[in-house]
Amino acid sequence: MFSILTNITPLEGNFILMERIYLDNNATTIVDPAVKSAMEPFFSQMYGNPNSLHDFGSEVHPYMQIALDRLYAGINAGNNDDMIFTSCATEGNNTVIKGVYYEIIRNSEKNEIITTQVEHPCVIHSCKFLEELGVKVSYLPVNSDGIIDKDILTEYIDPDKTALVSIMWANNETGLIFPIKELGTLCRENGILFHTDAAQAIGKIKVDVQDAPVDFLTFSAHKFHGPKGAGCLYIRNGVKIPPLLHGGEQMGGKRAGTVDTAGFIGMGLAMELAVENLDYEVTEVRRLRDKLEDAILSIKDTRVIGRREIRTPNTILTSIKGVEGEALIWDLNKNGVAASTGSACASESLEPNPTFVAMNIDDELAHTGIRLSLSRFTTEKEIDQAISVIRKSVERLRSISMSNI
Numbered sequence: 001m002f003s004i005l006t007n008i009t010p011l012e013g014n015f016i017l018m019e020r021i022y023l024d025n026n027a028t029t030i031v032d033p034a035v036k037s038a039m040e041p042f043f044s045q046m047y048g049n050p051n052s053l054h055d056f057g058s059e060v061h062p063y064m065q066i067a068l069d070r071l072y073a074g075i076n077a078g079n080n081d082d083m084i085f086t087s088c089a090t091e092g093n094n095t096v097i098k099g100v101y102y103e104i105i106r107n108s109e110k111n112e113i114i115t116t117q118v119e120h121p122c123v124i125h126s127c128k129f130l131e132e133l134g135v136k137v138s139y140l141p142v143n144s145d146g147i148i149d150k151d152i153l154t155e156y157i158d159p160d161k162t163a164l165v166s167i168m169w170a171n172n173e174t175g176l177i178f179p180i181k182e183l184g185t186l187c188r189e190n191g192i193l194f195h196t197d198a199a200q201a202i203g204k205i206k207v208d209v210q211d212a213p214v215d216f217l218t219f220s221a222h223k224f225h226g227p228k229g230a231g232c233l234y235i236r237n238g239v240k241i242p243p244l245l246h247g248g249e250q251m252g253g254k255r256a257g258t259v260d261t262a263g264f265i266g267m268g269l270a271m272e273l274a275v276e277n278l279d280y281e282v283t284e285v286r287r288l289r290d291k292l293e294d295a296i297l298s299i300k301d302t303r304v305i306g307r308r309e310i311r312t313p314n315t316i317l318t319s320i321k322g323v324e325g326e327a328l329i330w331d332l333n334k335n336g337v338a339a340s341t342g343s344a345c346a347s348e349s350l351e352p353n354p355t356f357v358a359m360n361i362d363d364e365l366a367h368t369g370i371r372l373s374l375s376r377f378t379t380e381k382e383i384d385q386a387i388s389v390i391r392k393s394v395e396r397l398r399s400i401s402m403s404n405i
């Protein structure tokens, strides 16, 4: 098994001969070379278990502390708040939703959860699981802007019944940014716990938990040029939920299992770099995104979902008349451009994008969504090349569909 794996190198695939353009950064991102270098010593030199009592264990502690400090600073967490290492945003989201069930819903009159129709499947499916245990869950529709506003949430919350509101900070398909400060404040005023999935917000917009009153916040390092398999769950001081993983006393007993030290240290640096590069993200990445978006909109019968001003600077969800999303992804891929139909987690299905359904967009463009997502590593040359490839692909696919009529 080992030899098979080590024998496969990307160089053996013929795809490597073509210059590829990666526009699927909402699925995952390239690891920043500085992050990769910072992680390396923890595989071969300082590989001790941080919970061991000998030097191999203890020599890792200062590096983990630096990473932790960077994570606290990155979201402006308070000193007494908790920051728990997880393997990914999926784990963090499961921990919050199931944790609130065990801590509150099972033991009180509060037995309702409110979330949205456009959350990531890890939130939706965790909620569906709790529905089977008798929890009432409301999946809120989005408004005509594609987001949840305070008015919609006000209609649904009930201070006596609602245990948790879980609403993403930014949507993975559209990039639409939800008004987390207002929504969190509303929950706080009504004594309701508020969770936000910030997987698509970190590194793209400012995330500040002192400014926006959230009780739980989750993210994954690989969405902001950190490693895969590393994530974080922020818990405000004083809020209590049980761990999802029981076992040893790692993370103060809040998440058992030996910590992936390299991943944790890499995530800390990735966070610091993400914050440092925020200005670049909202100016240069946005400029390139807008250039690409303008070019797509200059093609006849195309649409982009959501107003630019309320989207993360890197994301475009477009639908193109006469071109199915899957066919376009396939054609673009063949020509060196990586895009997606939406969430890679749902890419096996040919269902319309959840946002189209939630926004009630049901016209002839509805099934043709493709998502293009940039990063700070995307270059102008790549965008120019992508524009040319997209134009040709759309033309080709439209001519095929016309000739089939």
Ligand code: 7TS
Residues within 6 Å of the ligand: 026, 027, 028, 088, 089, 090, 091, 120, 122, 168, 170, 171, 172, 173, 197, 198, 199, 200, 220, 222, 342, 343, 344, 345
């Ligand atoms: N939450 C949001 C908002 C996400 O976009 C994703 C991944 C997750 C949670 C899960 O992250 P993980 O690291 O636990 O897997 N979203 C996508 C996507 O849009 N395309 O591929 C993965």
